[in-house]
Amino acid sequence: MAGLLALSRLVDRITGFIGKNVSWLILVAVLISAGNASMRKAFDISSNAWLEAQWYLYGTVFMLAAAYTLRQNEHIRIDIVSNRLSKRTRDWIDLLCHVFFLLPFAALLVYLCWPWFMLSYNSGEMSSNSGGLIIWPAKGMVLLGFILLLAQALSEIVKRAAVIMGVIDDPSPQHDLPPAAEAAIEMEGERRD
Template identity: 25%
Template sequence: MSALVALVRLISGLNRLVGSVFAWLSLGIVVVCFAVVVQRYLFSTSYVWMQDLYIWLNGAMFTAVAGFALMRDDHVRVDVFYRKAPIRRKAAIDLFGVIVFLLPYCYVVAFYAWPFVARAWRYGEGSANYGGMPGLYVLKAFIIAFAALVALQGLAMAGRSILVLSGREADLPERLRYKSGQE
């Protein structure tokens, strides 16, 4: 079981690092978007590559931080039953959800995205807009990163659930434990 605890910590640590780094893109998005607006309305000029940039930063940020959001339990959840459930029931629901829904979803995303992303890399795909940014293939690769990081965090969730159901939740650090259903 200590290997499972180490795996849950390692995956959660990876998603925490990726999430912490890529969350800073939100500041870049705001700065670039502000610069585009100022250029357009004060100087009557615009650069297509800058418009591409803040849209691409947005896409990169949201795909990269998805596993981090899942780790923090920040995703939208219909929690009529889940919120007030005892911790063991939450663990069972999460384990079922990861195995039946999350991991197959990540597989489907990666399976169907792979040819799309590989083709973009082969062609060195860039923006479809004249004067736009080169390197769209890098952004498209974030689709695969999204599927991988979310699937990894799903495995960490399943591991956490197994630890809870086997009575070993205390082995996890506090930040990775379930919150009480009585909140």
Template identity: 30%
Template sequence: MRALLNFSRAIDKITEFVGSLTAGMVILTILVGFYNVIARYVGRLIGIQLSSNALIELQWYLFSMMFFLGFAYILKHGANVRVDFLYTNWTVKQQALVDFIGTILFTIPFCVLGIWVAIDPVLQSWGLLPNGNWGTWEISSDANGLPRAPIKTMIIVAFATLLLQAIAQAIKYLAVYKGYPHAAEIIQADIENLPLE
């Protein structure tokens, strides 16, 4: 169990790193959005186009990436929505068992299905043709727009990081259910965003 918990902690570190990237994306998204608004009004005032479709699309790409990369972070910290009118009154072991079963039966299969369903559209976006040859990337239909392939690839990245974190959570829930020392404290530290030793 110790090796599995060490593995889950390694995944947790990856999730924390990816989560920290989303914080930077929030700032970048705000800056790009702020520039787009100012450029639109100033450009109208002086009669010059100061913004472009690429910058507008960059703004929603960054906004999408915040969500894509935030899924695993939210799961790790227990910030996801719960209907817990019964759950809160259960013992820690009962909660861990329910979380373990839910993760194994729902979250992990959902992630695997999401990756599997997204692979073909993402490859087609990168230019994979039906005959197996490679063509050009999928490009935005808007003039001067950005390529669609990189943002579509983030769908797979989002499901992959969520899958890894779901595995890490399942390990922690199992450790709590089996009564492994300090396992409950690890999960509580995740929820309260406390640093682990």
């Protein structure tokens, strides 16, 4: 388990670094958007390449930040339901959902994106828009995003299993209920039994 946890920490560091730094691409996209709009209004000139560059940048941020969002435990949940469950039950639900839903989904998308990206790369696929950009870098970011998500899913599975086995403390305590609320939920569950 120690080796898997070390690998998990490495994946967490990589997705953390990428997730924290990819946000700067939003600023670049905004500056491109503002510059393109200004040129269009002031000089009546515009470029499809600049518009596509914005899309590529926004798409890159979305794809590369997905793994970081998972690492931070910030994906959408039904809190009104999960907050009524004990911490142990939530841990088991996370583990099972990661193993049976997230892991196969991310693996399937990596499998499907590889030939899609390679075909685009090998053919030098270009945008059909006049003055557009080459497409394979954008498709490469989709592939990379799913590779990172797959790696982070594996990391989360290792961490959640270690938490359930009592090997490590929960690395995401910010989502725990306050101790009094946790105790109240467990007492209510015992009363029902």
